[in-house]
Structures are given as C-alpha cells and as structure tokens.
Amino acid sequence: MLRSCAPILASALLLAAGGCGGGETSATHSREMYMQRCASCHGISADAAPPLAAAPNILAGGYEVEQVRRAIIDGRSGMPKGLLGGHDVDDIAAYIAGKGGG
Numbered sequence: 001m002l003r004s005c006a007p008i009l010a011s012a013l014l015l016a017a018g019g020c021g022g023g024e025t026s027a028t029h030s031r032e033m034y035m036q037r038c039a040s041c042h043g044i045s046a047d048a049a050p051p052l053a054a055a056p057n058i059l060a061g062g063y064e065v066e067q068v069r070r071a072i073i074d075g076r077s078g079m080p081k082g083l084l085g086g087h088d089v090d091d092i093a094a095y096i097a098g099k100g101g102g
Contacts, residue, residue, distance in 0.1 A: 030095035054078055059099045068093035
C-alpha cells in the first residue's frame with residue numbers, strides 16, 4: 001500500500017513546493033518580500049504616496065543598488081538596521097534599484 005502512494009506523495013510535495021523549477025521566480029520573491037517588509041512605510045507603487053510621510057517612496061526611482069543595501073544594513077533615520085539579512089538584502093536592493101532604473 002505504501003509503495004503505491006509514494007508517487008502521489010512525491011507529486012503532491014513537488015506541487016506544494018512550486019513544481020520542479022524551484023518555485024517562485026526571483027522577481028516574484030523580491031516583490032513579495034518588498035510588500036511584506038517595506039511597503040507599509042515606503043508605499044506599494046511608484047505612483048502612490050507612502051503611508052509614512054517621513055519615508056521616501058523608494059519605488060519612484062533614483063536609488064542605486066548599493067544605496068539601498070546600505071540603508072537596509074545600516075538603517076536610516078526612523079528605519080532600524082538589519083530589517084533583512086543574507087541574500088534578501090541583495091535581492092530587495094536590486095528590486096528597488098531596478099524599479100527606478102538605478
């Protein structure tokens with residue numbers, strides 16, 4: 001009985017993990033991460049005012065990857081340091097800089 005269930009279980013696990021291609025794309029992951037960790041202060045689009053008046057709309061552009069990386073790592077006035085770590089810092093920095101062509 002267990003052997004007959006193994007292919008079904010394996011298929012279900014692959015589907016739950018997002019298929020064979022590693023799941024979501026890097027761009028999708030970065031966007032979701034931005035929405036979860038940044039949008040509540042910096043806004044959800046380049047056209048919208050940020051919810052927090054003191055926070056810049058970082059999707060409107062003008063930021064280089066290294067500027068965003070340093071802000072995440074070191075913090076800024078009103079923004080605590082270390083909000084993200086590891087590869088997430090680079091991913092979100094590239095996402096934000098890419099939105100403004102920076």
